[in-house]
Amino acid sequence: MASRSAEPVVDVVPLLERQKVGRFWLILFAVSWVVTFLDGFDLQIISFAGRYIQRSFALSNTELGTLGTIGVLGTLAGSILMGYLGDLTGRKPAIVVSAAGFGVFTLAFAVAQDYPQLIALRFATGVFLGGALPLIWALVTEFAPLRLRSTSVVITMIGYSFGSAAGGPLSNLLIPSFGWQSVFVAGGLASLLAVIPVVLFLPESVKFLAQRDLRQHRIAPILRRALPETAFADGTRFTVGTGPRQRTSFTPAALFRGRTLAVVTPLIWLAYLSSSAIVFYLAFWGPILNERIGFSVSQAATLAAWASVAGAAGQLVAGRFIDRRGAGMIALLPTLAVPCLLAIGLLPLSAAPYIVILLVSHALIIGGHGGVISVTGIFYPPAIRANGAGWATSVAKLGAMLGPWLAGFALDHGVGVRGTFFVFAVFPIVMVVALVALGRVQRGLPAGADGSMLTPVSTKEDRTAV
Template sequence: MAEQVDSRPVVDVVPLIENQKIGRFWVLLFAVSWAVTFLDGFDLQIISFAGRYIQEAFALSNTQLGTLGTVGVVGTLLGGIAMGYVGDRVGRKPAIIVSTLGFGVFMLLFAVAQDYLQLVVLRFATGVFLGGALPLVWAVVTEFAPARLRSTSVVITMIGYSLGSASGGPISNLLIPRFGWEAVFVAGGVVSLLAAVPVALFLPESVKFLAQRDLHQHRIGAILRRALPGVTLPAGARFVVGTGGRDRAPFRPADLFRGGRLALITPLVWLAYMCSSAIVFYLAFWGPILNERIGFSVSAAATLAAWTAVAGAAGQLLIGRFIDHRGAGTIAWMPLLAVPCLMLIGLVPLNAATYVAVIILAHIFVIGGHGGIISICGIFYRPAIRANGAGWATSVAKFGAMLGPWLAGFVMDHGLDARGTFFVFGFFPVAMVVLLVVLGRVQKGLSTDADGSLQAAEPAVR
């Protein structure tokens, strides 16, 4: 018997997405994405603001406190891989819902921990779900964004994360003196559970993912009509992504190194992301504590940490638009400018005003560069494996994130003062600069039809 020919009209979703106008759909998409990333940033960062109180309550050494920060990062490592796999199998949206509910539940349980072992176990479990949420949100946003706004859309999404991190200081100042350190974890857990509701109601599934996996074809048209008001779609259409056909092959880690020069691109992204994560998580976890040890009051240290997080968000916005037009190499300017700031704090005695100015500049450049790397970590992979690509990059980067909090605690326990840690971590951005310059040159050599190319491919004629 001859094979039945599918006579349904074919609609390529790529040109529809490339030619879309940014409107109401994007406002709602960013709003829901911000809710998830804000809580992810708050829940991951709050351990640093509450760290001093937890250290006193459980009589922890600096190394133990650093380990508590590190074990959460270990959880995010595993979570990025596990939830990325789920996101590429069943969809980004259900995986994001599970992640949001998961870190909400374990935040609440962390607040009732009775000893150090329970703190470690519960912080690890929280990290698993925190690590899963971000790569999935990036995948959704990236796959709805036209090429001209691909990196910018991820940077805008990550503003929610930076604001969530910044909110930890004021909320800690408000709640901890009155209700104890447990209160901030209860607040984070409850709000995280509530956030799963708008995610379930309003977050769209990626149409590129559904089309390339040939899943739920009936849903794609409805989502496209929401995203593109007034679009005319033929009845009974079959939706595809470019000319590559369906992609139902099971994901294997080796896929991240095959095709489109990925054998070189993937290691470069991973190594740059690792170096960036080491310094970012060092600043995030130890920042408020180091501010205190340098001479600021508890309240002033937390407020300064919050302002540095806002400065980091500004740095992300500053670099975002350049990446879409000039490529990954542009990001290298941020860590390059961070080096003298970190070395200055580490080597020169500064008065309070000068320290505040330099530490804010350092965060603009450090967090700006980190946001730039985040914005590109999934763009080089085809939609069917993009969540896995972003998830693996995020998870591998956690080796750097684990090193950061632990290394700072270790060197301080062995005689280095708080200022000296800035000098030690000033070497990580130097490595980032080299890696990002090489990555930028590789990206410029990609063909126009390759994922991550600086130029969008011409739409396929059907």
């Protein structure tokens, strides 16, 4: 045992590095999965219910497309606002606000009476949907040991992929019997219920509390949940590394401060924007394109759901390689996705080859997207990590809005359904360039730096209980 001197100081980083996967992590993953599953479901359900909403309100194609875009615009605002809230009050309170918010407004969307109400409620839903994911990423990243950092975020994002996939079969099950409103009622109620396990079981980030010097009395109980064998003396002060505590207000300039972030932030934004463009093109237009290719409405929805499952599998496999090889490893996935997209766009494929290549392309594209997400916040210090992830997510929403619009523009100008896959092959190419450059920067970071692949050497004091 170390000396019980007045106010002993403990660095939380070496403690978190020696964690083993156990009950604490199972609970953390389970609660995170609930939030990300419902985030994915509530965001993507508009793609499956869109045709029914269009008929119910006699909407034009442009109005329907605007309804899809306005939700993404809301997520752009939400990722900034909720990221700011997360860095001001903590990850957990902001996640509670986000989950409750998108639950309330998803439920309210089901009782909208006209098109302006649909627009307003979808935007409001998007604000809270956009805030939840960056906060979850920041929280999981700040608990994860270096060896599991990317994998933990990828595992968390599998919940989002399954939530997106659930929209297809649930729409086929509920809408024919109960109307399009039923899927929004189901999503809204489930999201409100999800607030309960978040409040009861989700821990606050100890790195955030230590670096901001907030609520120090809460850190030891949380650490004992993660490391049951560790004890701390009364009055112990917790820090993050040897750097000073950060209490200053956040400004966007902080994301570019220093030689590393000045390079890293633009590269992350470019990769994330490009990835979001193709992912949201596939998510929004996928069921419609499958139907126009020749599948029935139910077959098209089912195929879109299986494509999301394939994407989840791609994310899980990618995570382990990223932890071992770094951010540059992500570039392999979009590289392999390019020939898949070109094959769909240029070759006269029958149904079976089309399905196989489509599923493979989703595994590669969504796997790469999850990889980008997993490294979005790791290069920023904990005090601004939620803002870093939030701003990157907001910039990525520009790509998310571009993707569906660009596909519609291409279709209206005679490109053809399969031709859109050819057009969107440019985005993985941009991803490859940005990710290779990001990998080079990461490999040059010293041990202990945010985003480094090298584990800092712990001291004797760090390795012993206080």
